[in-house]
Amino acid sequence: MTPAWGALLRTSWIALYHPLKWVEWGWKYGDVHVLRGAVQMLFVIAGLSEACAMIVGGIVGHRLSRYTKGMDGLHGTAHFAEREDVDKTGFIDALGHKADGVIVGSVMLDSKGKVIHPHHPKFQGRYESITTRGTWRERFRKIPKRDGNKRPMFRIAKKVVKKVELLRDGGNTHLFGFCQPFGQGRWHGDSDIADLAPLGHGQRPEGGGLRPVCGFSPSGGPGHHQVRACWH
Known part of the structure; x- marks a missing residue:
């Protein structure tokens, strides 16, 4: 090698050149x-070096993209629940666990x-229209x-939907619900029930036994012929 080759640094046994000098030499x-x-x-060495650099850069970039320690809450952690998130609540059946209690959702x-939530690609197609055959006015088309x-x-x-799992909450919680006048079902735990049906006070058969029933009438006033209850 001679100084005409444009070495940036030269010693007695090595010379350092500009990375793009090989293009000029070629x-x-x-x-x-x-x-x-x-x-x-030179071209072979340059091509192999470039390929190796791209592979190493891709590996490093992939590892850095997965490195999220300390960055999980940078832009917030709110997201739609996946199945593993729902499983942590204990509301669905799992291996060695049977969910029980009041139905709070599905x-x-x-x-x-995978849970079909609003970010799921098939979320819009989770329901389909129920059709029926029209009359001669609709030319007997499906409507x-x-x-x-x-x-x-x-x-x-x-x-789209292969399974619907009910969410059941049987934990130590307080539930407050309004039911229609019929078909409320039964609840095996302790409960205070405000029934709008005019059954008065006394006892009602429930689950093989008798449950006490008090009439809720704050406006009944003193001296009313029935024992009434009011809440504060």
Whole structure:
């Protein structure tokens, strides 16, 4: 090597050149028969170096993208619950656990067991319209079936929703609910029930025994012929 090659740093046994010098050398000396082999070797070394740099950069970038320690809450941690999040609540059946208690909701699962929440790609297709055959006015085409309030009726799309799991809360919690006058079902735990049905006070058969019932009438006033109850 000679100083004409433009070395940035030269010692008695090594020389440091600009990284793009090999392009200049290939352009200048690529047609020189004596140097053709050396120039081709430069191109091979440069290509391999570039490939190795891309592979190493990709590996490093992938590892850095997974390195989130201390950064989980940088932009907030709120998200729609996945199945593992729901499982942590104890509201669904799991291996060695049977969920029991009052039904507080449900989750839809796809074929892979993923929760179908608003960020799920098939969220919009979780329901399908219930159709019926129209009359001659609709040319006997399929039209949406409607309920008594003239609203279209829908059902779960079985192609999207493979399973619906009920969420049951049987923990040490307080529940406050309003039920329709019939078909309330039964609750096995302790409860205070305000029943709007005019049954008066006394006892009511429930679960094979008798439960005390007090009439709730704060406006009944003193001296009323029935024992009444009021809440403060």
